[in-house]
Structure formats: C-alpha cells, structure tokens
Amino acid sequence: GDSVTQMEGPVTLSEEAFLTINCTYTATGYPSLFWYVQYPGEGLQLLLKATKADDKGSNKGFEATYRKETTSFHLEKGSVQVSDSAVYFCAPMDSSYKLIFGSGTRLLVRP
Amino acid sequence: DARVTQTPRHKVTEMGQEVTMRCQPILGHNTVFWYRQTMMQGLELLAYFRNRAPLDDSGMPKDRFSAEMPDATLATLKIQPSEPRDSAVYFCASGFSGVRNEQFFGPGTRLTVL
Numbered sequence: 390g391d392s393v394t395q396m397e398g399p400v401t402l403s404e405e406a407f408l409t410i411n412c413t414y415t416a417t418g419y420p421s422l423f424w425y426v427q428y429p430g431e432g433l434q435l436l437l438k439a440t441k442a443d444d445k446g447s448n449k450g451f452e453a454t455y456r457k458e459t460t461s462f463h464l465e466k467g468s469v470q471v472s473d474s475a476v477y478f479c480a481p482m483d484s485s486y487k488l489i490f491g492s493g494t495r496l497l498v499r500p
Numbered sequence: 501d502a503r504v505t506q507t508p509r510h511k512v513t514e515m516g517q518e519v520t521m522r523c524q525p526i527l528g529h530n531t532v533f534w535y536r537q538t539m540m541q542g543l544e545l546l547a548y549f550r551n552r553a554p555l556d557d558s559g560m561p562k563d564r565f566s567a568e569m570p571d572a573t574l575a576t577l578k579i580q581p582s583e584p585r586d587s588a589v590y591f592c593a594s595g596f597s598g599v600r601n602e603q604f605f606g607p608g609t610r611l612t613v614l
Contacts, residue, residue: 421601423602425605431607431608432504432591432605432606432607432608433591433593433605434605435602435603435604438602478543482601485548485555485556486531486550486595486597486601487533487545487548487556488533488545488603490542490543492542493542493543
C-alpha cells in the first residue's frame with residue numbers, strides 16, 4: 390500500500406538557519422502531496438500542497454517541490470523563526486482521497 | 501472563516517463509561533475523517549465518510565467504537581465501553597473529494613479514560 394517516510398526528529402536549529410525536512414513516498418499513480426503543521430495543543434493545519442510533478446507548493450516562506458523521479462517532497466525554508474517550532478507531517482493522498490501520514494518531524498528553533 | 505468544530509474539547513471519564521465525540525464539518529464539504537493521535541502510534545485513521553456514507557472504518561476497533569453521520573452537519577464517534585488505552589486526542593477533518601482535496605482539521609477532543 391501507499392506509504393511515506395519522513396526524517397527522524399527532533400530537528401533543532403538556531404533562528405535564521407536553513408531548514409530541510411526530507412520526505413519520500415511510495416504510491417500508485419501520481420498522488421497529490423501535502424505538508425501539514427501541528428503547533429502545540431492544536432490540530433493539523435495545511436501548510437502547502439502540490440498536485441502534479443514539478444509543482445512547487447509554497448506558504449509562509451516554506452517550499453516543497455513534487456519530484457516524481459525521486460518520489461520526494463522535501464520541505465525547505467530559508468530562515469526559520471522560533472514561531473516555526475512545531476511538528477511537520479508529510480502526506481500523500483491516495484486514490485480514495487485518504488491522506489497517508491508519516492510519523493511527523495518535530496522542529497525546535499532556538500533563539 | 502469556516503472551521504471544523506469539535507465537542508467536547510476535553511473529556512475525562514472512567515473506564516467502562518460511554519463517550520460520544522461530535523464534529524461539525526465545514527458546510528459544503530462531502531468527506532469526513534476521524535483520526536486518533538497518540539505518542540506511540542502517531543496519527544491513525546479510524547473512519548472515513550463520503551456524502552455521509554461510511555467508506556472505510558478498517559482502522560476502528562469494531563467491538564467498542566462506532567462512527568455515524570446522522571446528517572451532513574454532524575459526525576459522531578462513540579466509544580462504549582471506554583478503556584484506558586483509548587486515551588488519545590481524536591481529530592475530525594473534512595474536505596472535498598475532487599480537485600480541491602485538502603482536509604481541514606478540527607481542534608481535537610482530548611480524551612482521558614481513568
């Protein structure tokens with residue numbers, strides 16, 4: 390079945406550092422791909438998405454590019470802030486519109 | 501600003517009691533999902549409805565859990581009888597099945613079973 394692998398956390402960075410969170414997936418066909426973010430004590434929020442190969446999703450300074458050839462959707466941000474501290478989930482959507490969630494990657498940004 | 505709402509936000513109960521969690525999806529959405537989140541298991545899909553019809557509840561313990569959509573504005577998740585291992589945060593999400601296929605999550609119900 391469809392699955393997703395995210396890099397293990399926690400990822401600890403200093404403010405203004407560059408962020409990469411790796412995500413690879415296995416799926417049939419060409420699924421839509423999503424990144425969700427969960428701040429402490431809250432539900433998941435959609436961060437960005439891409440629906441076809443080479444699409445780049447972007448939001449709040451975060452970007453991710455749909456790489457069909459490597460089945461990857463890595464999340465990047467050029468300069469993280471303390472307020473970006475959260476858990477990030479990569480999720481492809483299968484053919485029945487279900488999201489396949491990874492284990493999540495916790496990001497901690499220190500001042 | 502349309503949002504998914506869930507009630508109650510917190511629930512503490514004793515083992516053996518019935519628990520009912522409610523979700524109001526965003527108006528016009530045709531899919532509803534119930535998830536459970538724990539530290540050990542992460543996010544698990546429990547049930548999935550499309551146009552109020554249950555499509556997938558394979559992730560749900562059938563002997564004690566039940567999920568329903570009595571109408572388009574209400575989804576319920578019931579646990580009877582509850583057990584300590586059911587302690588978790590339960591999220592409801594809604595969305596469209598189609599081109600605009602994001603899922604929008606509610607704030608969750610934090611359940612503690614003593």
